[in-house]
């Protein structure tokens with residue numbers, strides 16, 4: 001039995017036992033809550049034993065929800081799963097094989113620990129856009145563990161270059177190791193920083209990475225949802241896009257980027273032409289999300 005299954009079994013057993021003990025004792029007022037906790041514990045255990053078919057009952061998903069505050073500040077779940085991914089990929093994916101590394105990451109997310117990657121369903125939308133427009137210079141906002149970067153590298157022309165901006169130095173280190181293992185470390189530049197840090201990151205992009213007017217063919221926006229629109233405006237202010245550049249934004253419905261969506265709607269047909277793609281949120285098939293593909297018209 002794997003460690004995560006064992007953990008969930010223990011968690012389920014603890015919840016169930018505590019609930020039973022309390023129920024048989026003097027605590028009566030919280031009964032409905034205890035029954036619900038007991039039922040949840042039992043459902044988590046059953047789901048783990050059945051091979052984790054329901055994402056929302058997986059211990060790794062519930063653990064992530066419990067750590068959401070930490071996730072919002074450090075952008076790691078807090079149980080070491082992002083580092084565990086590196087070990088898993090190194091052990092289970094063939095070195096130098098991008099397809100196999102992507103497959104291993106998806107397997108890790110389905111069988112071990114849920115990660116906030118773009119995932120398979122929305123990842124295919126990303127692949128299709130990159131293949132269609134054949135960008136030479138790509139920018140990603142939000143590298144995390146490098147999953148979407150791998151997908152873009154696989155889809156982009158061989159001489160194209162991806163620049164990926166990541167707020168967390170720890171995540172950047174993890175992504176670099178995974179990209180190196182896949183044999184594509186030399187095609188992606190990961191820059192630690194944020195476009196909203198008051199200047200240094202944008203200045204580095206200009207001076208060290210050659211960002212200039214009209215330089216960007218493609219942007220993938222997948223970082224802090226509140227920063228989608230401000231960061232797009234920063235890119236527009238610097239005139240880094242050209243007519244025909246395409247911006248793809250993940251998670252526009254969940255967790256949601258309403259200001260960004262509203263901006264695209266306001267400028268539809270004048271400065272932007274947007275297609276809204278319905279897709280599922282990562283690694284499950286119940287909850288739907290929206291991916292926006294927006295062509296800049298100038």
Ligand SMILES: C[S@@+](CC[C@H](N)C(=O)[O-])C[C@H]1O[C@@H](n2cnc3c(N)ncnc32)[C@H](O)[C@@H]1O
Pocket residue numbers: 074075116117118119141142143144145146147148149165166167168171193194195196222223224227
């Ligand atoms: C949803 S994850 C990205 C997932 C990744 N694109 C993938 O599909 O594999 C969001 C990432 O954005 C990073 N992040 C958060 N705010 C940021 C910002 N303002 N600028 C750059 N990165 C940011 C977080 O540290 C986290 O690693």
